[in-house]
Amino acid sequence: MGTIIRELVEADESCELAGIVGIETMDTLAERAPEADVVIDFSHKDMLPHVEAYVHRTNAALVSGTTGYDEDEMARVRALGEGVPVIHSANYSLGVAVLRRLAAEAAAALDGFDIEIVETHHNQKVDAPSGTAKLLLDAVNPAGEFDPVYGREGMCGKRPAKEIGVHALRGGTVAGTHTVHFFGQDEEVALTHRATSRRIFAAGAVSAAKKIVSREAGFYSFDELMFG
Numbered sequence: 001m002g003t004i005i006r007e008l009v010e011a012d013e014s015c016e017l018a019g020i021v022g023i024e025t026m027d028t029l030a031e032r033a034p035e036a037d038v039v040i041d042f043s044h045k046d047m048l049p050h051v052e053a054y055v056h057r058t059n060a061a062l063v064s065g066t067t068g069y070d071e072d073e074m075a076r077v078r079a080l081g082e083g084v085p086v087i088h089s090a091n092y093s094l095g096v097a098v099l100r101r102l103a104a105e106a107a108a109a110l111d112g113f114d115i116e117i118v119e120t121h122h123n124q125k126v127d128a129p130s131g132t133a134k135l136l137l138d139a140v141n142p143a144g145e146f147d148p149v150y151g152r153e154g155m156c157g158k159r160p161a162k163e164i165g166v167h168a169l170r171g172g173t174v175a176g177t178h179t180v181h182f183f184g185q186d187e188e189v190a191l192t193h194r195a196t197s198r199r200i201f202a203a204g205a206v207s208a209a210k211k212i213v214s215r216e217a218g219f220y221s222f223d224e225l226m227f228g
């Protein structure tokens with residue numbers, strides 16, 4: 001993601017790249033490069049303390065796309081919004097934003113249908129299920145009345161009605177496919193988003209970065225920032 005974001009930022013005349021960093025260089029970036037207006041973070045959950053330190057030191061806005069955070073880490077990302085404008089989204093594509101809305105609408109309309117979520121990603125992905133699958137789970141289960149089940153094996157028994165299965169497939173170079181299945185009596189609705197390139201995520205993040213720099217401090221959702 002870092003490589004594609006770099007390409008997009010360098011090709012955009014309204015942007016200037018202050019630096020691109022991994023874990024070794026994040027802490028020294030403020031000293032050796034102009035202070036950034038905005039940090040775009042697509043990295044790893046272990047990078048969070050370094051991202052926090054940079055934001056606190058420079059007051060840069062934050063566009064976060066890193067997935068795999070637990071609840072406490074997510075709260076820390078949100079807390080950065082007390083001082084600077086922050087957006088976190090597990091998926092920066094417009095298509096997934098629409099899928100999320102459609103899935104929420106279908107879940108509300110298809111009372112009694114069994115919901116299952118399947119995500120597929122390349123074999124280099126380190127977290128499962130994907131952040132997007134979790135985001136879709138929240139969309140179809142806004143009140144938390146269904147229990148998520150991450151894969152099934154053995155004598156797991158018949159499927160309880162109040163369950164949502166979440167399944168992760170890994171292989172090859174798949175950029176990211178998410179399907180929300182709604183199984184009813186003698187019918188199925190399946191909503192799929194298929195990314196055919198990772199470029200859409202990078203372009204969404206750069207677009208979010210350009211919008212967030214002029215916003216007040218606060219924690220913004222993808223919909224608020226991109227559609228608001």
Ligand SMILES: NC(=O)C1=CN([C@@H]2O[C@H](COP(=O)(O)OP(=O)(O)OC[C@H]3O[C@@H](n4cnc5c(N)ncnc54)[C@H](OP(=O)(O)O)[C@@H]3O)[C@@H](O)[C@H]2O)C=CC1
Binds near residue numbers: 067093131
């Ligand atoms: N929100 C969205 O739309 C999208 C989100 N993502 C998410 O972005 C993140 C990065 O994905 P991707 O670019 O494919 O991953 P890569 O593994 O290609 O890159 C990860 C980056 O994070 C750094 N990193 C890796 N491991 C650690 C670690 N243990 N501690 C600190 N830093 C680490 C690496 O630094 P170094 O270069 O020094 O090794 C590297 O720069 C993932 O969480 C992924 O799920 C991905 C696509 C879209």
Ligand SMILES: O=C(O)C1=N[C@H](C(=O)O)C[C@H](O)C1
Binds near residue numbers: 091125
């Ligand atoms: O790691 C990836 O590649 C992706 N990660 C994000 C996620 O976990 O949902 C978004 C996208 O699907 C690609």
